Amino acid sequence: MTITQLKYVLAVAEHQNFTIASEHCFVTQPTLSMQIQKLEEALETKIFNRNKKPIQLTDVGKKIVEQAKIIVDESNRINDIVDQQKGYIGGDFKLGIIPTIMPTLLPIFLKSFIKKYPKINLKIEELTTEEIVKKLSDGHIDVAIAATPLENENIKERVLYYEPFIGFVPTEHRLSTLETLDVENLDIDDILLLEDGHCFKDNILNLCNAFGTKTQNFQLHSGSFNTLIKLSKEGLGMTLLPYLQTLDLNNEDKKFLKEFKVPAPAREVSIIYHKSHLKVHLIEALKNLIDGLIRGVIAFNDVKIISPIAQKKGV
Known part of the structure; x- marks a missing residue:
């Protein structure tokens, strides 16, 4: 049994196809198939049911795959130990960031990071929280930046900062005369929201404690x-923005911004990893x-953290 054979097994288990798995492993399909067959012969058991389309794991194959993930991870850890001992900070490093954080946070740290660590080959993907959790579990990314807490026992979370919600309230809106907003002022029916799949939308729904059907006579997917x-600004409702998003607004649009009374509702932004x-x-x-870097941009402590986890109606 070799680590390479286990990696091939994991690839086939993920892609449910020998040809696709071989492409991801950068070997020929016959080579991959032969190595998996050798492993099955050594174990005297079948890992895959090749008669099913797509290919499926046998019952014992499922248990083998779970153990193979642990073994492959532990083998990779040896490289980490050696790199740390040498003081080497380099190599491939795959980072996932959710869409509502990437545009504002990435410009703050990216240039400094690649300048300070030129030997790191940083690969960045914009991913939803759901995609991030899956890719972390599958080992396709190393780390991510997302809104937390996620309540996932397999994911480690380390807080980077707390980002308050800021109201964007046009002149003709019913709340435009208020100096500061109160959560009790909000009505989910006149708040413009991001499309499904964005955790910031779930933040706001949780904030308003409303999962009812919106009553506007139009549907928005943005x-x-x-x-x-x-x-x-066209008078179709107010919206809520994360604080960093407001920094790049022009002076005219900044006139429509309204902060919340303390403790202000905020999202917790963390670096997360398996x-x-x-x-x-x-x-x-x-x-x-x-x-x-972020300490010089955002410094809010008196906040109330709003969960990004979608809650069931009535809960």
Whole structure:
């Protein structure tokens, strides 16, 4: 039994196809198939049911795959130990960031990070929280930045900052005369929201404790805060923005911003990674750099954290 054979098994288990798995492992399909067959012969058991389309794991194959993940992770940890001992900070490092954080946070740290750690090959993906959790579990990304808490026992969370919600209230809106907003002022029926799949939408729904059907006579599916701002200025409702999103607004649009009374509702933004702690020295380097930079941009402590986890109606 070899680590390579176990990696091939994991690839086939994920893609449910020998050809696709071989492409991801950068070997020929016959080579991959032969190595898996050798492993099955050594174990005297079948890992895959090849008669099913797509290919499926046998009952014992499912248990083998779970153990194979642990073994492969532990083998990768050896490389981490060696790199840390050498003081080497480099190599591939895959980072996922949710869409409502990437545009505002990435410009704050990216240039400094690649300058400070030129030997790191940083690969960044914009992913939803659901995609992030899956890719962390599958080992396809090393670390992510997302709104927390996620209440996932397999995910480690380390807080980077707390980001308050800011109201964007046009002149003709019923709340435009208020100096500061109160959560009790909000009505979910006149708040423009991002499309489903964005955890910031769930933040706001949880804040308003409302999962009822919206009563506007139009439906909006947008992943853009800029779109929400433009529609708000057209008199179609107010919207809520994360604090960092407001920093790049022009002076005219900033006139429509309204803060909440303290403790202000806020989202918790964390660096997250799988409990296996792979590439922990790279994760630590990323967190420390962001910590140092973000303090000069955002410093809110008296806040009330709103969960990004979608809640059931009536709960």
